[in-house]
Amino acid sequence: MSKRYLLGIDVGSSSVKTSLVDADSGKCAASAFFPEKEAPITAVKAGWAEQDPQMWWNNMKLGLKKIMADAGATAEDVKAIGISYQMHGLVCVDKDLQALRPSIIWCDSRAVPYGEKAFNDLGADQCLTHLLNSPGNFTAAKLAWVKENEPEIFDKIYKIMLPGDYIAMRLSGVANTTVSGLSEGMFWDFKNNQVADFLMKYYGFDSSLIADIVPTFGIQSEVSAAAASELGLKAGTPISYRGGDQPNKALSLNVLNPGEIAATAGTSGVVYGVLGEVNYDKQSRVNTFAHVNHTAQQTRLGVLLCINGTGILNAWVHRNITPDVGYAEMNDLAASVPIGSEGVTIVPFGNGAERVLENKEIGCSVNGLNFNKHNKAHLVRAAQEGIVFSFCYGMEIMQQMGMDIRNIHAGKANMFLSPLFRNTLAGVSGATIELYDTDGSVGAAKGAGMGAGIYKDNNEAFATLDKLQVIEPEEANRAEYLAAYARWKETLNEKL
The missing domain is CATH 3.30.420.40 (ATPase, nucleotide binding domain)
Known part of the structure; x- marks a missing residue:
């Protein structure tokens, strides 16, 4: 056969x-x-x-x-x-x-x-x-x-x-x-x-x-x-x-409906969300394009948020603060510190101008450091939290455009390998995170199957998509996550 x-x-x-x-x-x-x-x-x-x-x-x-x-x-x-x-x-x-x-x-x-x-x-x-x-x-x-x-x-x-x-x-x-x-x-x-x-x-x-x-x-x-x-x-x-x-990565993760988000967190970070009505950000801090399933009869727009200073900060911390351990050990070290890093806040924008900040270049900064209280574990955690908070800051713009963010789909790679990163993102955003095993070329192949009529729809095309893990928001810790995020936003606003 x-x-x-x-x-x-x-x-x-x-x-x-x-x-x-x-x-x-x-x-x-x-x-x-x-x-x-x-x-x-x-x-x-x-x-x-x-x-x-x-x-x-x-x-x-x-x-x-x-x-x-x-x-x-x-x-x-x-x-x-x-x-x-x-x-x-x-x-x-x-x-x-x-x-x-x-x-x-x-x-x-x-x-x-x-x-x-x-x-x-x-x-x-x-x-x-x-x-x-x-x-x-x-x-x-x-x-x-x-x-x-x-x-x-x-x-x-x-x-x-x-x-x-x-x-x-x-x-x-x-x-x-x-x-x-x-x-x-x-x-x-x-x-x-x-x-x-x-x-x-x-x-x-x-x-x-x-x-x-x-x-x-x-x-x-x-x-x-x-x-x-x-x-x-x-x-x-x-x-x-x-x-x-980016639209194809979203397709690869079966992100096609309003309120769904596809996220990647490599050197830079991308959050790509689907909007069900024509809208835009008046300050052009995010970009809006026709999503792959947009038609004249069905509005499906992809809202693209790109943040330059994400995984590159985590790599910098690893290289300069914890060079003697692997990333898994570094994640364990960060997890030894409470949510909010006991007052240490890191603004992660040290990789050039950020569109989400209206193309301002404010650099990376460490705030609230106490030499008698904090150690490298606090810095590692604060870095990961700062990256999550930058994602959530951009996602608030998407919410202001009318997007109800309920699910975040991502490949299990890069920053999404960190349990702390995943739990913090779920905790602040209130969204469920689903991790999958897929990539862009596989998504394009399945898109071809949909286009050729081999699959009747996306549900059939992605029925075998490997869901590796689901992370639900930790309701018990939600207040602590939101307090840390609020403090981070205050710090950011001081620099803008």
């Missing part, structure tokens, strides 16, 4: 990960990522960041070859393809669908002045009510930079696309995009449910630059004969799902 596999491709800036998921068991049969060391990012000038789209394709090919061999899969076994990708990048192609220049990726900041000028010229009300964000440093502003600084390249552009659109185009020979993708680039007008003509006109972009719009879930295109020959896939295999990395 032949297998039914779903192929997931996750195009990151550090690597491209591929996975084959058995459609029937829901389990990952094989996965690989290339390069095995971090992929290069070219910075011609300070603040610039570019990658060659051909590099993504080459790394995808290497991963695909390995997982097909590891799973013993044939071309006929692959029934659908899903793509996840690094958000906000710009790829420009000519009429032959060849990239005209390296991709300007998400962490490139050259376009900031172009976004800020548009925000000021068009007005906050126009931008926020239609785009739900400032044009900021997103894809539209990056294209404006190309238009002004590389006019000879701009004149040759046939279509613009995001990194995931590019991979889909290479697979199919067809250029298309999604509403979710357009929204993350600031090309989507939520008020009029169409391409943001007012911003296109402001920047002087012709509407023909926008590729055809296809559903996020559905048969978007099919693998071409040329790509099938190059990759060892079957011509006609459907490409049936596409999502940016």
Whole structure:
């Protein structure tokens, strides 16, 4: 009996990960990522960041070859393809669908002045009510930079696309995009449910630059004969799902409904929540995009909170305060101190300007330290509590936008490996935390199964999602958690 596999491709800036998921068991049969060391990012000038789209394709090919061999899969076994990708990048192609220049990726900041000028010229009300964000440093502003600084390249552009659109185009020979993708680039007008003509006109972009719009879930295109020959896939295999990395991580954790949250806490922290009505933060401290299941009939917006100073603080504490023990022992040390760290408060924002603080850069600070009372255990605990409190501070903005936060879904990795971190987050937020074993490429594969009709809905697609642990709020300690958080907010407000 032949297998039914779903192929997931996750195009990151550090690597491209591929996975084959058995459609029937829901389990990952094989996965690989290339390069095995971090992929290069070219910075011609300070603040610039570019990658060659051909590099993504080459790394995808290497991963695909390995997982097909590891799973013993044939071309006929692959029934659908899903793509996840690094958000906000710009790829420009000519009429032959060849990239005209390296991709300007998400962490490139050259376009900031172009976004800020548009925000000021068009007005906050126009931008926020239609785009739900400032044009900021997103894809539209990056294209404006190309238009002004590389006019000879701009004149040759046939279509613009995001990194995931590019991979889909290479697979199919067809250029298309999604509403979710357009929204993350600031090309989507939520008020009029169409391409943001007012911003296109402001920047002087012709509407023909926008590729055809296809559903996020559905048969978007099919693998071409040329790509099938190059990759060892079957011509006609459907490409049936596409999502940016943060919306896709939420999908991977089965976060699709209002009030649900997907959280990650690595070097930086991300909280991504689903909103069931069109809304925005008037101070643009969080970003709002169309979630993967957003349609004209059903509003599903992804509210993205990114905090730079999270896990990087915990790593700094480990390196400089407890270098002689592992992270597990460090967590035990922190747990030996009462909730609230007996008055020590750490504000964790030492990794650059924070959008949640309206782009202020206030640095990291240790407060309330008593040399006769406190030791390194207090500092370790206060650091983890400070990271949790920064999450909760951002989540309050989401609640002000109308989000009722009841569940936080996360992968069991990074800071979520710490019981203290998990219990504090549940204790302050009052939300139940569910930890899962999944990743972006597996989520993209299951998204492909939904889009191709192999799964009838998300509940069937994620029925086999491994729930590793559930953390309920500790009601007995809730008052102590909230008191510590209130003291942290007082300290933060003094510095703002």
